Amino acid sequence: MEATSSGRRSKQIRAKKRIEQLKAFYIHLAVFIIVNIIVIAGAVSGNMNNGQSFGEAFFNFNTFSTFIFWGIGVLFHGFKVFSYNPFFSKAWEERQIQKYMDADRDEMKKYS
Template sequence: MEPSSLGRRSKQVRAKKRIEQLKGFYIHLVVFVLVNIMIITGAVIGNMNNGESFVDSFFNFNTFSTFIFWGIGVIFHGFKVFSYNPFFSKAWEERQIQKYMDADKNEMKKYS
């Protein structure tokens, strides 16, 4: 194989992997929305059948607990797929690399 075809193949593999990640995230998001609509609807109707008002049953923590905790998971999934990392940014990585390079340079100066 020619080098250009290897590069093209590599790009194609990376693009396919990226599409699979995006597709996985969007499927996760759709399932999250649909399932939570059903859970919230069922919880509100069930609470109303037990004598609570609509407002009391809707603004109950138990009604939204699955939505909240699963939502945290969806957010982190999105961070991963869209390469967003608020804690370990590129600038942080560069500072850490520079720190270790400086430490190595200082260590080498001890022995010269």
């Protein structure tokens, strides 16, 4: 009975941690969207006040630089939260673990 209770408690803790990660990501995404709308609107407005047309003001790298660089951060945050890793997948981790276990086993055979 105690093992079941302990296992359930462990699952509950992991689920709570997962919910906290998701919540943090969605808050990060919402702040990203809201702040970037304000920053882009301010940049376009400021550029237009400096004599640029709407097209020139809008299609300026400086207008979107915050969006681009912060967006990269949001993207990686999303990768982490949703367990997407194109470089170090679970299969890669398992191969590495197996490789080191095999090397350790071979090393131990030398001494037996």
